[in-house]
Amino acid sequence: MGESVTHPKQNSSDPNRLVGFGRHMRQEPVRSHRYRWIALSCVGVFLFIVAVAGVNLLRLRTNVHTASLNIGEYASGSLSDGPLDILVIGSDTRAGNNAAYGSLEDANSGARSDVMMLVQVSQNRQDVSVISFPRDLIVDIPKCTSPITGMVYPAASGLQINESLNHGGPGCTVATISSLTGINIDHFMLVDFNAVKALSHVVGGVQVCVTQAIDDSYSGLKLPAGVSSVEGEQALAFLRSRHGYSDGSDTSRIAAQQSFLASLLRKVKSEGTLTNPTQLFNIAEAVTQNVTVDKGLTNPATLVNIGAMFASIDLSKVVFATVPNEPYLYDANKLQLAPSAEDLFERLREDRGLTDKSAPAPEQAPTEETQEPEQAAEEQVSLDYSALITVLNASGAEHREQDIEKVVASLGYSHITAEHSDTEYAASAVYYPAGYAGQAQQIAQKLGITVVEGSASYDAVTVVIGQDFTSGDVLSQKETSIAGDASGQTADQVKCQQSYEY
Numbered sequence: 001m002g003e004s005v006t007h008p009k010q011n012s013s014d015p016n017r018l019v020g021f022g023r024h025m026r027q028e029p030v031r032s033h034r035y036r037w038i039a040l041s042c043v044g045v046f047l048f049i050v051a052v053a054g055v056n057l058l059r060l061r062t063n064v065h066t067a068s069l070n071i072g073e074y075a076s077g078s079l080s081d082g083p084l085d086i087l088v089i090g091s092d093t094r095a096g097n098n099a100a101y102g103s104l105e106d107a108n109s110g111a112r113s114d115v116m117m118l119v120q121v122s123q124n125r126q127d128v129s130v131i132s133f134p135r136d137l138i139v140d141i142p143k144c145t146s147p148i149t150g151m152v153y154p155a156a157s158g159l160q161i162n163e164s165l166n167h168g169g170p171g172c173t174v175a176t177i178s179s180l181t182g183i184n185i186d187h188f189m190l191v192d193f194n195a196v197k198a199l200s201h202v203v204g205g206v207q208v209c210v211t212q213a214i215d216d217s218y219s220g221l222k223l224p225a226g227v228s229s230v231e232g233e234q235a236l237a238f239l240r241s242r243h244g245y246s247d248g249s250d251t252s253r254i255a256a257q258q259s260f261l262a263s264l265l266r267k268v269k270s271e272g273t274l275t276n277p278t279q280l281f282n283i284a285e286a287v288t289q290n291v292t293v294d295k296g297l298t299n300p301a302t303l304v305n306i307g308a309m310f311a312s313i314d315l316s317k318v319v320f321a322t323v324p325n326e327p328y329l330y331d332a333n334k335l336q337l338a339p340s341a342e343d344l345f346e347r348l349r350e351d352r353g354l355t356d357k358s359a360p361a362p363e364q365a366p367t368e369e370t371q372e373p374e375q376a377a378e379e380q381v382s383l384d385y386s387a388l389i390t391v392l393n394a395s396g397a398e399h400r401e402q403d404i405e406k407v408v409a410s411l412g413y414s415h416i417t418a419e420h421s422d423t424e425y426a427a428s429a430v431y432y433p434a435g436y437a438g439q440a441q442q443i444a445q446k447l448g449i450t451v452v453e454g455s456a457s458y459d460a461v462t463v464v465i466g467q468d469f470t471s472g473d474v475l476s477q478k479e480t481s482i483a484g485d486a487s488g489q490t491a492d493q494v495k496c497q498q499s500y501e502y
Contacts, residue, residue, distance in 0.1 A: 065291070065292040065293075066292065066293060066294060066295045066298065067147070067169055067170055067171065067190070067292050067293075067294065068147040068169065068171040068294070069171055069174060069185075069187070069188060069294035069295075069296065070171050070174045070175050070178070070185070071144045071145055071146065071147055071168050071169060071171030071172050071174075071175060072142040072143060072144045072171070072172055072174070072175020072176070072178070072179070073142060073143050073175070082123050082351055083120050083121060083122050083123050083348070083351045084120070084121040084186055084187075085118065085119070085120050085121075085183055085184065085185045085186050085187075086118075086119045086120075086121075086185070086186060086187045086188065086189065086297075087116065087117070087118055087119075087173065087174050087177060087185050087187070087188040087189075088115070088116070088117045088118075088119060088188070088189045088191075089115065089116055089165065089170050089173050089188055089189065089190045090114050090115035090116075090190065090191060114135055114162060115132075115135075115257075116132070116133040116135070116161065116162070116173065116177065117130055117131065117132050117133070118130070118131040118133070118177060118181070118183070118185070118348075120183075120348055120351075122351055122353065123351050126313075126314070126317060127317045127318075127319070127353045128313060128317065128318045128319070129319050129321070129348060129353065129354045130258075130261075130318070130319065130320045130321070131321055131322075131323055131344070131348070132254045132257070132258070132320070132321070132322045132323065133161055133177065133323050134161075134250045134251055134254065134322070134323070134325060134335050135160065135161065135162035135250055136160050136161075136162070136250055136333070136334050136335055137160065137161045137323070137325060137334075137335045137336065137337070138158055138159065138160060138161075138328045138331075138334050138335065138336050139159065139160075139161045139176060139180055139337075140155065140156065140157045140158075140159075140176075140179070140180075141153075141155065141156045141159050141161075141163065141164050141167060141172070141176050142155050142172075142175050142176060142179050143155040144164075144167045144168040144171070144172035144175055145168060146167075146168035146169065147168065147169065147171065148168075148169070151168065153167040153168055153172070160334070161173075161176060161177075161180075164176040170188050170190045170292065171188075173188075174188050180337075180345075181345045181348065181349075182345055182349055183345070183348055183349055186296070187293065187294050187296055187297040188293065188294050188297075189291055189292075189293050189297065190291065190292040190293070191290055191291045191292075192290035192291070194290050195290035195291065196235060196236045196239065197231075197232045197233060197235065197236055198290075200230065200231035200235035200236075201231050201232055202279070203231075203264070203267060203268060203273065204231070205229035205230060205231040205235075206229065206230055206231065206235060206260060206263050206264050206267060207227055207228070207229050207263050207267070207425065207426045208223070208227070208228055208229075208230055208238055208256075208259065208260055208263060208497070209226065209227045209228075209259070209426065209427045209429070209451070209494075209495070209496035209497065210223050210225060210226070210228075210244070210245075210496065210497050210499040211225060211451060211453050211496055211497065211498050211499050212225050212453060212499045213225050213455075213499075214241065214244035214245075214499050215244075216237070216241045216243045216244045218241070218243055219237040219240040219241035219242075219243070220233060220234075220237045221234065221237035221238055221240075221241040221244060222234070222237075223238075224455070224457065225431065225453045225455045225457075226425075226429055226431060226453070226455070226464070227425040227426060227427055227429070227464070227466070227496075235260075238256065238260060239253075239256070239257050239260060240253075241253065241256070244499050245497055245498065245499055246497070246498045246499070251322055251325070251335075251487070252497075254322050255322070255487065255488075255495075255497065256497045258320035258322075258488060258489055259489065259495045259496075259497060261320060261491070262315075262318075262320065262489060262490070262491045262492075262493060262494075262495070263426060263494075265315060265318060265491045266315060266426070266491065266492070266494075269315060315491040315492040316490050316491070316492045317353075317490070318490060318491035318492075319353070319354045319355050319480070319482065319488060319489075319490050319491075320488045320489055320490070320491070321344070321354055321482045321483075321486040321487065321488035322486055322487050322488055323337065323341055323344065323486065324337065324338040324339075324340045324341040324344060324484040324485060324486050325337060325338050325341070326338045338484070340484035340485050340486075341484055341486075342484075343483050343484040344482075344483045344484035344486055347483045354482050354483045354486070355480050355481060355482055355483070355490070383438050383439055383442065384439070385411075385412045385413050385414065386414060386415055387413065387415065387436055387439050387460075387461060388415050388417070388459070388460035388461065389408055389413050389415060389416045389417070389443070389460060389461050389462075389463070390416075390417045390418075390419060390460045390461070390462045390463065391404050391405045391408060391416060391417070391418045391419070391463045391465065392419050392420075392421050392462060392463065392464050392465065393418070393419065393420045393421060393465050394421040394423060394424050394425040394464055394465060394466055394467075395424065395425075395428075395465045395466055395467050395468075395469055395470045396424045396467055396470070397470040397471070400465050400469070400470065401419060401420055401465065402418055403473070404418075404447065404463060404465055404473075405418040407447060407473045408443055408446070408447075408463065410446075411442060411443065411446060413439075413443075417460075424466075424467055425464060425466045425467065426466055426467050426468065426494045427451060427466045427467075427468055427494045427495070427496050428447075428449050428451070428463075428464055428465055428466040428468055428469040428475055429449060429451035429452070429453065429464045429466070429496065430443055430447075430449050430451070430452045430453075430461065430462070430463050430464070431452075431453055431454070431457075431458045431461070431462045431464070432452075432453075432454055432455070432458065432461045432462070433454070433455070433456065433458050433459055433460070433461075434454065434456070437454060439461050440452050440454075440461050443461065443463060446474075447463070447469075447473070447474060447475060448474040448475035448476070449463075449469075449475055450496075451496045466494065467494070468494040480493070
């Protein structure tokens with residue numbers, strides 16, 4: 001099990017060749033039916049699988065298992081070349097090697113798709129949209145025929161979307177989401193628990209952030225407040241847990257999965273993993289034995305081109321979004337599509353992308369008009385300005401602790417210690433011991449930091465300057481508007497998950 005790394009203060013190709021491999025909604029012979037679950041919101045696994053093709057195509061083709069792409073009767077949309085659509089599926093089966101993650105009853109209960117993410121790569125290969133579908137979304141499942149047994153599953157209404165996997169296999173989940181969105185799906189991937197653990201080990205851990213400590217006995221997740229690095233069992237637990245996040249819902253877990261994937265993408269981009277043959281070989285070994293894909297996705301030319309594209313993609317153009325939803329009419333504990341979901345689906349069908357990106361507002365010198373309310377607010381606050389303050393530079397940028405020390409001192413604090421951390425952290429935050437919430441909030445507001453948390457692990461108000469705050473006196477909060485008012489983020493955004501002590 002990977003250990004959490006706590007805060008130091010705490011004890012060839014032409015990408016256009018891709019178009020020749022899209023839009024092939026046909027059935028393929030089944031070679032395997034290993035339907036396994038992945039708690040990782042699987043785009044990260046997808047990214048690595050396709051990237052390894054450049055160094056180990058033969059191994060990839062012999063390791064992976066294949067299944068039919070679409071076993072339903074639904075096919076819509078244009079069959080012409082266009083965006084590349086790949087459905088990434090995970091199942092919650094506890095059978096076989098996954099028996100440790102449930103009881104005997106769980107192992108015998110069959111498979112359901114616990115993670116469903118539709119990945120669309122735009123026709124110009126410049127934008128990636130990743131749409132998550134909550135597992136308790138109530139939908140209509142089309143008629144599906146099992147390619148293994150020949151059993152026909154009649155069309156059904158009012159079922160949870162995750163039941164589709166048990167209607168003949170992943171091809172029925174493909175058919176269900178295709179009918180729901182009006183989008184032809186070119187490929188699918190189904191991956192395993194063990195792929196998550198192995199992958200996280202290979203990349204050396206992934207940084208995650210939670211606002212309060214989590215000790216979730218259900219998933220095994222145990223994290224302190226703030227930024228940690230997770231791998232192995234803890235990486236898996238971070239992606240499986242739902243009890244410690246926000247309201248404990250599946251949509252809260254999806255948000256955590258999206259932040260994990262964004263962090264993973266930032267790491268492999270910054271470290272050049274996708275252009276390192278040795279690393280890609282290790283990833284191939286770790287992951288390819290734990291996937292089932294449609295036959296078309298083993299095509300070497302397709303894989304090489306997708307891998308090359310992800311190596312050069314602009315992270316601000318990778319968008320993670322949760323499909324717009326609302327409480328189900330007949331059961332508030334379930335979900336149904338919100339009317340605005342159609343706007344999101346339409347933009348995907350038309351290859352228009354999901355965001356209206358707005359650049360961070362430029363920093364401006366405060367005017368007298370804006371200074372007065374701020375000064376008035378500070379005068380009304382009764383705080384102990386002799387409180388101990390620590391400014392920790394974990395951004396990787398030189399002299400940031402000294403820059404921020406001056407900003408904090410301008411508020412009137414006189415006991416400030418500026419330190420440099422050898423460990424870099426993605427997200428900035430302010431932590432404080434009991435009795436110093438006021439000081440922490442005031443400093444965070446001055447700096448534009450949104451993560452402010454109390455923690456018994458700190459004996460001083462501690463300002464952690466992360467990689468998201470390498471310049472300026474105020475942390476710019478990038479705004480991204482997603483179609484259909486969907487929640488989500490871009491891969492270049494650093495987010496800390498709202499959590500509670502559990």
